[in-house]
Amino acid sequence: MKIGIMGCGVISNQYIKDIQRLYKDLEIYMVADVKTEAAEHTAEEYGIPLWGSPEQLLACSEAELIINLTPPVMHTDINRKILQAGKHVYCEKPFALSLEDALEIQSLAKERNLAVGCAPDTFLGSSMSTCKKLIEDGWIGKPLYVSANMINAGVETWHPRPEAFYEKGGGPLFDMGPYYFSALVNLFGPVRSVYAAARKGFEERTIYTKERFGNKIAVNTPTHFSTIVEMKNGVLANMNFSFDIAKSTMPMLEIYGTDGTLEAPDPNMAGGTPKIYRREQMLAECFGGKDQCDGGFCSLPELYQDVGSFVRGAGVQDMVTKLSKDQKEDAQIAVHVVDIITSIFKSAESGMPQELVTTIGEK
Ligand SMILES: NC(=O)c1ccc[n+]([C@@H]2O[C@H](COP(=O)([O-])OP(=O)(O)OC[C@H]3O[C@@H](n4cnc5c(N)ncnc54)[C@H](O)[C@@H]3O)[C@@H](O)[C@H]2O)c1
Incomplete structure (x- = not known):
């Protein structure tokens, strides 16, 4: 599956390295950030085909799933936009800052027949x-x-x-x-x-x-x-x-x-x-x-x-494996944690x- 990353800050490095190292059926196809220079730098460093603005990633028809690695205050807004763009979403923790927001995103995914997952995957x-x-x-x-x-x-x-x-x-x-x-x-x-x-x-x-x-x-x-x-x-x-x-x-x-x-x-x-x-x-x-x-x-x-202690990406792989079996992750644990x-x-x-x-x- 071709996937995109929204937010090219500290933790994006870990996701990209581990997904490229461990999960051969996931391809990081595009990265985006409000600071487009951060996206460009990340794409160059890891050999990712496309980079751009958040809007360009949402419009990228080939990316089926987006990993949301923006700061916590942005999570609900960006998760909503990703689902509204017709893509599956995997969000870094915390899933949301209020239970209402967590439930809204969970039901939006269900309504749109999309999968929603959330860190941590440790x-x-x-x-x-x-x-x-x-x-x-x-x-x-x-x-x-x-x-x-x-x-x-x-x-x-x-x-x-x-x-x-x-x-x-x-x-x-x-x-x-x-x-x-x-x-x-x-x-x-x-x-x-x-x-x-x-x-x-x-x-x-x-x-x-x-x-x-x-x-x-x-x-x-x-x-x-x-x-x-x-x-x-x-x-x-x-x-x-x-x-x-x-x-x-x-x-x-x-x-x-x-x-x-x-x-x-x-x-x-x-x-x-x-x-x-x-x-x-x-x-x-x-x-x-x-x-x-x-x-x-x-x-x-x-x-x-043991594939390493500080590793990321197993949750994304788990979601994609479930999708291949016609199962949709629904962030039940993440909502309960919020x-x-x-x-x-x-x-x-x-x-x-x-x-x-x-x-x-x-x-
Ligand atoms: N840093 C860590 O070690 C670590 C570990 C595990 C989880 N996390 C989680 O990962 C998430 C990101 O953390 P981080 O440390 O990488 O933060 P960071 O501040 O280093 O990076 C966040 C990036 O998101 C970008 N951004 C902000 N608003 C945006 C928007 N609207 N659209 C697109 N991009 C936007 C910023 O420009 C920045 O590059 C947080 O939820 C955090 O809890 C971080």
């Missing part, structure tokens, strides 16, 4: 697929609780345009929440309710990238969230999302079951080795047995092919738990 990677199989095979017994912590010092150390991360639609929850919630929902099914509190640790941030070193940015959105997420199947997740903390030893994702603990790899990455601690190890240690593994946790092999995120904002603002209104296929 949960399709070898590490999270292995974790899913380990849980389903009973390695930790019945899952009870989750501890997840997306904690860092913000994006101003590496992103050339960090402003959007500190405006509405930015912050750690919209930016990184989709990786963690997509993984959680993929493992345990839909979320029932959320309860949260939010803070802004700093009123302004200092840019550290070379070109703009020392510039200050105002912070106009919360940058720290403490949340309790209750899954419909009863699993209780305690999750923190923060751009305010320089260093932490909290686990990125740990899952506690009746028979043991699973230390999952970073949900932001597609590859990585899961580790298991089985409850009987504790009994062996209590009765004088010797701990055989490093820190008690045993690394288990990834059961699926519901989770916006409900956390509502809970933090009201101080009250929030029930979700959307669901996905129950597990």
Whole structure:
């Protein structure tokens, strides 16, 4: 399938490299950007046949699917235009900044008989697929609780345009929440309710990238969230999302079951080795047995092919494979994730738990 890319910024490089490296039945045929010079530069760098303005890409009859890699505030508007142009769309996360927008795009795709997909696709990677199989095979017994912590010092150390991360639609929850919630929902099914509190640790941030070193940015959105997420199947997740903390030893994702603990790899990455601690190890240690593994946790092999840790494009390939079987991706998980995120904002603002209104296929 010939595809187009809308938005030639930081992440477009990863998409283009990985799709050209891994998915031979996808051809990146055209790239576009409001800054046409960025599109021209990208086309030249990666040998892409066509480049142009957003309007030219929407009018390109050969591109059947467009990957939307624009900033989050643009996602709904551009997804709508892509669908109205009669093309399938795959959007970077977050799918939308409100549940209403997410539902509008989902139903527009259905009305037009087009497919709509959304990042992240990391949960399709070898590490999270292995974790899913380990849980389903009973390695930790019945899952009870989750501890997840997306904690860092913000994006101003590496992103050339960090402003959007500190405006509405930015912050750690919209930016990184989709990786963690997509993984959680993929493992345990839909979320029932959320309860949260939010803070802004700093009123302004200092840019550290070379070109703009020392510039200050105002912070106009919360940058720290403490949340309790209750899954419909009863699993209780305690999750923190923060751009305010320089260093932490909290686990990125740990899952506690009746028979043991699973230390999952970073949900932001597609590859990585899961580790298991089985409850009987504790009994062996209590009765004088010797701990055989490093820190008690045993690394288990990834059961699926690891094509790299920081990779993109599996979700696009998945959509196109489904289309070849007459199935249309409908962004069910992405819409539910937007519901989770916006409900956390509502809970933090009201101080009250929030029930979700959307669901996905129950597990
Ligand atoms: N940077 C990352 O590491 C990363 C990782 C995963 C996901 N993402 C997601 O990818 C998306 C893009 O992020 P980025 O870091 O590449 O941003 P970026 O700011 O580097 O690039 C965005 C590009 O979109 C272009 N653009 C803006 N409005 C447009 C419009 N109306 N039509 C066409 N082009 C337009 C901009 O000119 C810019 O070149 C975001 O949703 C982000 O959450 C980024």
